[in-house]
Amino acid sequence: GAVEVQPAYIEVVARLLAEGRTIHRQVLEQWIEAAHGASGIQDRLQALAVGLDAGSLEPAAAWILRGLLLERAGEPCDVAGAPAWHWTFMPDLADRGWAADLTLWWTCRKTVSLAREHDVLVRRTHSMLALAALADALRSTPKLGAFLESALLAPLPAVPHRRRWRGPYPHEEVEFDVVFARIVRGLVRARNQVDVARLGDALARNLQTRIQHQQPLVGVLASLHQLGVPTAAHILAELATDERLDPQVQREALVALLAAPHPDARPLLAHQEASA
Numbered sequence: 001g002a003v004e005v006q007p008a009y010i011e012v013v014a015r016l017l018a019e020g021r022t023i024h025r026q027v028l029e030q031w032i033e034a035a036h037g038a039s040g041i042q043d044r045l046q047a048l049a050v051g052l053d054a055g056s057l058e059p060a061a062a063w064i065l066r067g068l069l070l071e072r073a074g075e076p077c078d079v080a081g082a083p084a085w086h087w088t089f090m091p092d093l094a095d096r097g098w099a100a101d102l103t104l105w106w107t108c109r110k111t112v113s114l115a116r117e118h119d120v121l122v123r124r125t126h127s128m129l130a131l132a133a134l135a136d137a138l139r140s141t142p143k144l145g146a147f148l149e150s151a152l153l154a155p156l157p158a159v160p161h162r163r164r165w166r167g168p169y170p171h172e173e174v175e176f177d178v179v180f181a182r183i184v185r186g187l188v189r190a191r192n193q194v195d196v197a198r199l200g201d202a203l204a205r206n207l208q209t210r211i212q213h214q215q216p217l218v219g220v221l222a223s224l225h226q227l228g229v230p231t232a233a234h235i236l237a238e239l240a241t242d243e244r245l246d247p248q249v250q251r252e253a254l255v256a257l258l259a260a261p262h263p264d265a266r267p268l269l270a271h272q273e274a275s276a
Contacts, residue, residue: 057112204235
């Protein structure tokens with residue numbers, strides 16, 4: 001039966017969720033209302049994902065509680081003021097928070113129409129850490145590839161001309177090259193499960209736009225070229241002759257283009273048939 005937890009002992013809720021116990025809805029709502037700061041928000045979000053997996057929560061209830069938690073966190077908007085997929089997590093542990101939210105959405109959307117409405121926010125997200133989370137999950141959930149492709153091809157907001165990006169969300173600051181290298185690794189790990197030609201193309205085009213806005217990402221584009229993504233070579237050639245760019249960027253693109261992978265190297269992201 002349901003386990004009643006007094007508000008004074010509300011810290012035990014996460015443990016009970018993990019144990020697969022059922023908790024009264026009012027207690028869960030109080031538990032969410034007690035969340036303070038990025039750590040409190042993230043801890044509860046991760047507990048909801050664990051509770052959903054353990055059977056403590058039905059998908060519909062889990063999604064409603066996620067919505068309450070998002071309200072508590074302050075529902076984010078993009079630069080145009082439209083709803084967006086974004087959370088402000090603890091910097092050192094943000095990956096866990098994004099993975100939890102991805103699990104909640106993907107599990108709930110199978111049976112909860114409100115969760116499926118979240119699809120559009122995923123497809124147009126500009127959160128760098130959200131993109132990385134999608135890439136991380138490709139191997140276990142190949143169908144996420146379509147969402148990652150859409151997000152990579154979505155029109156970018158105004159892109160700051162610097163290495164670190166505080167936008168489009170004010171509390172997200174990331175190293176571009178580190179996050180994009182993580183996305184590349186996600187593609188490589190999932191190369192036998194997803195359409196690497198489409199995803200590689202989408203990633204290369206996203207990088208092109210960012211490089212044209214003076215973000216230092218030629219090295220990541222070069223890695224796609226080395227891994228066998230055909231579009232990367234074409235884009236490097238365009239960048240090498242683009243007189244609008246800094247001459248140093250043009251030289252970097254040319255050097256990367258000339259450093260072609262050996263024909264016998266069997267590039268990891270060259271076109272191949274996905275097995276799923």
